[in-house]
Amino acid sequence: MNAPFNAVLDETQPRHDWSLTEVEALFELPFMDLVFRAAQVHRMWFDPTEVQLSQLLSVKTGGCPENCGYCSQSQHFKTATTASKLLDADTV
16 A cells, blocks of 8 residues: 555645555555545645635525424524525625
8 A cells, every 4th residue: 555655645736546446445544544644645735834714604594495493594493593585606
């Protein structure tokens, strides 16, 4: 397994052509070895000193016709959520 993985560290582009044998070999690695190797590959493509920030955006709030039984956006619950129409793709 080391040879194929070490070849990944020498790549100039991310690989998308993993063979079944290579993927199976990853599953056989001890967990912490896998985490270490994944971190190595991640650092090849991303600055380890940066943090990626993301946020959730509700593209449609309230008035959902589903009754999931737990979601405050369901029309079956009386909540302080103000319903809004589905945002168009350009806004999102």
